[in-house]
Amino acid sequence: MSRNDGQSTPLRRRPSRTVPASIVGILLLAAGVALxxxxxxxxxxxxxxxxxxxxxxxxxxLAWNGPDVWGVGIAAxxxxxxxxxxxxxxxxxxxxxxxxxxxxxxxxxxNERETVMTSRAVAQVAKAQCARIDGVxxxxxxxxxxxxxxxxxxxxxxxxxxxxxVTDGVRERLNAIGLDPVPHVTATVExxx
Amino acid sequence: xxQTAGTLNRTLLAILGILVLAAGLALLLQASGIxxxxxxxxxxxxxxxxxxxxxxxxQPSAVSVLLVIGVLTAVLALVWIIAQIPRKNPADAYRLxxxxxxxxxxxxxxxxxxxxxxxxNTLPGVVGSSAMLRGTAEEPDLTLKVTVNDxxxxxxLLRHLESSTLxxxxxxxxxxxxxxxxxxDVSGRTQSTGIVAHSTGVxxx
Numbered sequence: 317m318s319r320n321d322g323q324s325t326p327l328r329r330r331p332s333r334t335v336p337a338s339i340v341g342i343l344l345l346a347a348g349v350a351l352x353x354x355x356x357x358x359x360x361x362x363x364x365x366x367x368x369x370x371x372x373x374x375x376x377x378l379a380w381n382g383p384d385v386w387g388v389g390i391a392a393x394x395x396x397x398x399x400x401x402x403x404x405x406x407x408x409x410x411x412x413x414x415x416x417x418x419x420x421x422x423x424x425x426x427n428e429r430e431t432v433m434t435s436r437a438v439a440q441v442a443k444a445q446c447a448r449i450d451g452v453x454x455x456x457x458x459x460x461x462x463x464x465x466x467x468x469x470x471x472x473x474x475x476x477x478x479x480x481x482v483t484d485g486v487r488e489r490l491n492a493i494g495l496d497p498v499p500h501v502t503a504t505v506e507x508x509x
Numbered sequence: 510x511x512q513t514a515g516t517l518n519r520t521l522l523a524i525l526g527i528l529v530l531a532a533g534l535a536l537l538l539q540a541s542g543i544x545x546x547x548x549x550x551x552x553x554x555x556x557x558x559x560x561x562x563x564x565x566x567x568q569p570s571a572v573s574v575l576l577v578i579g580v581l582t583a584v585l586a587l588v589w590i591i592a593q594i595p596r597k598n599p600a601d602a603y604r605l606x607x608x609x610x611x612x613x614x615x616x617x618x619x620x621x622x623x624x625x626x627x628x629x630n631t632l633p634g635v636v637g638s639s640a641m642l643r644g645t646a647e648e649p650d651l652t653l654k655v656t657v658n659d660x661x662x663x664x665x666l667l668r669h670l671e672s673s674t675l676x677x678x679x680x681x682x683x684x685x686x687x688x689x690x691x692x693x694d695v696s697g698r699t700q701s702t703g704i705v706a707h708s709t710g711v712x713x714x
Binding site (some may be wrong): 323324325326329330331332333334336337339340341342344345347348349350351352354355356358359364372374376377378380381382385386388389390391392393394395396397398399400401402403404409413416418422424428429430431432433436438439440441443444445468492493494 | 513516517520521523526527530532541551562579584589590597641659660670688691692694
């Protein structure tokens with residue numbers, strides 16, 4: 317349930333599984349509405365809807381060891397495993413922790429502080445820092461909570477130590493920001509002339 | 510800033526997953542003939558529905574039970590879907606002072622949040638900010654999102670926040686902050702307020 321207690325929650329969190337939850341919620345809602353509609357129609361008309369004739373005939377000839385039961389069983393196992401994996405696979409954190417200022421703590425209890433930088437922000441900083449390095453023509457960056465990867469395009473014929481300069485420069489910038497821990501920085505350099 | 514139903518989703522998905530998985534395994538064991546040897550279930554070759562369903566589902570009580578199940582399923586599913594909408598979960602009005610017969614002083618937390626935003630927006634490198642106050646007047650709980658440009662000195666920004674903005678808020682409330690959560694975002698936009706100008710270049714002699 318969504319909170320309604322007027323308290324904050326951690327900003328650095330794992331995915332909230334909104335998509336699978338919404339899909340299952342909509343399916344359950346559809347099933348509930350269909351059941352209500354069928355039973356209300358039965359109470360008003362005195363007979364079950366003709367829509368149920370097909371399932372009724374199917375159930376009447378169904379044997380426990382029939383292929384349909386096997387199919388339903390396998391489908392249920394697969395769906396159950398997917399739902400369990402959706403619930404149990406933790407997923408990546410959405411943000412990276414930043415060290416607090418050295419003189420922090422004025423008016424704030426030490427164990428109640430949280431400073432984060434979103435993965436998207438880290439990627440943006442890495443890309444901007446990379447673009448300032450001599451020899452870099454263009455760059456794109458992706459970031460997770462543990463690593464930053466840069467794809468660099470250069471006009472240089474001999475890329476030489478450009479990859480090292482890029483990773484060192486970006487790592488230095490991320491360290492200066494105070495990311496704790498500093499994510500692993502990698503780069504691929506593509507020569508384009 | 511907004512809060513989602515992550516714990517609820519994980520819990521319900523796990524419960525439903527276990528139930529559906531258990532039902533599927535039971536069906537497979539029944540179809541393979543293993544379950545009838547372990548428990549008192551019908552043999553695998555027998556039909557799933559041995560009798561006529563019509564008399565059973567003609568009973569008013571069966572229809573009523575199905576109706577209740579349908580309503581419960583639909584309502585709970587609707588509540589679950591609505592819970593997916595991210596919530597701000599704001600605080601109630603802060604009660605700053607209550608002297609009974611003397612009267613009382615209350616403050617809308619959004620007023621203080623706007624003051625914090627206005628102060629943060631003037632800090633070097635800040636492009637925009639969004640503040641949310643939760644908790645109570647005695648135990649305020651600040652969540653702050655600050656968007657900076659990609660050249661901003663984040664350490665300097667943190668020092669400014671810790672040395673001026675947060676103490677100012679604590680002083681205004683006359684209470685220390687219970688929690689302080691800060692999210693830093695980066696934008697390619699430039700600062701719209703303040704006096705900071707960045708320049709880079711090479712001096713040739």
